[in-house]
Amino acid sequence: MVVKVLHNGNCSKSNAVLEYLDENGVPFEIINIVEDPLSPLEIRTVLKKLNQSVFHIIRKADKLYIENYADKNYSEEEWIKILSENPSLIQRPILVKGSVAMLGRPIENVKFFIEK
Numbered sequence: 001m002v003v004k005v006l007h008n009g010n011c012s013k014s015n016a017v018l019e020y021l022d023e024n025g026v027p028f029e030i031i032n033i034v035e036d037p038l039s040p041l042e043i044r045t046v047l048k049k050l051n052q053s054v055f056h057i058i059r060k061a062d063k064l065y066i067e068n069y070a071d072k073n074y075s076e077e078e079w080i081k082i083l084s085e086n087p088s089l090i091q092r093p094i095l096v097k098g099s100v101a102m103l104g105r106p107i108e109n110v111k112f113f114i115e116k
Contacts (some may be wrong), residue, residue, distance in 0.1 A: 003028045003114060005104070006046065006094040010034070014093040017104040026114050037087040040080045046094060047080075049101035054079040057091045057103070065089055 003021065007014045007030050021028045031038075038046070047054055054076045059065060064086060074082065083090050093104035095113055102113050 001027075001097055004031055004096040005029070006031050006033050006038070006090070006092060006096070008032070008034050008088065008090075008092045011092050013105050013107075016107060017093045017095070017110055020107060020110055021114070024114070033087040033090060033092065037084055038090075040077075040084050043080045043083055043090075046096065046101055049096055049099060050094070050103075054083065057094070058083070059089050059091055062089055 003026060005014075005018060005021070005028050007018065009015065009032060018028070018030065043054070047057070050056065058079065060070070069082065069089075091103055095102055095104050095110065097113065102109060104110050104113075
C-alpha cells in the first residue's frame with residue numbers, strides 16, 4: 001500500500017521521513033501541503049484518520065502562530081479554516097495509509113506505522 005506523506009519541503013523532519021521511506025523501499029506519494037494546501041474537508045478527513053482534534057496538529061512553536069494566534073481562542077472549525085489558509089502551521093510530516101494516519105515523528109514511529 002502506498003503511504004501518502006503530507007509534506008513541507010522546508011521541514012527537516014519531513015525530509016528525513018521521505019529519505020527513510022525511500023531507503024526502506026516503501027512506496028509513497030508526496031502531497032506538498034505548502035504548494036497545494038489542504039481544503040477544510042481534507043483537513044477534517046486527516047483528523048478523523050489521526051483520531052485527533054485539530055489542536056493536535058497545530059505547530060505552536062511556529063513564528064506565525066506565536067505572533068498571530070497564540071493568544072486567541074478559536075473553535076475547531078475556525079482552526080481548520082486557518083490551517084487551510086496557512087499550511088505552514090500544520091505539524092508535518094503526516095503519514096496516511098488507508099484509513100489511518102499518524103504524525104511522522106519521532107521517526108521511530110514511522111517504522112512501526114509502515115510495518116503495521
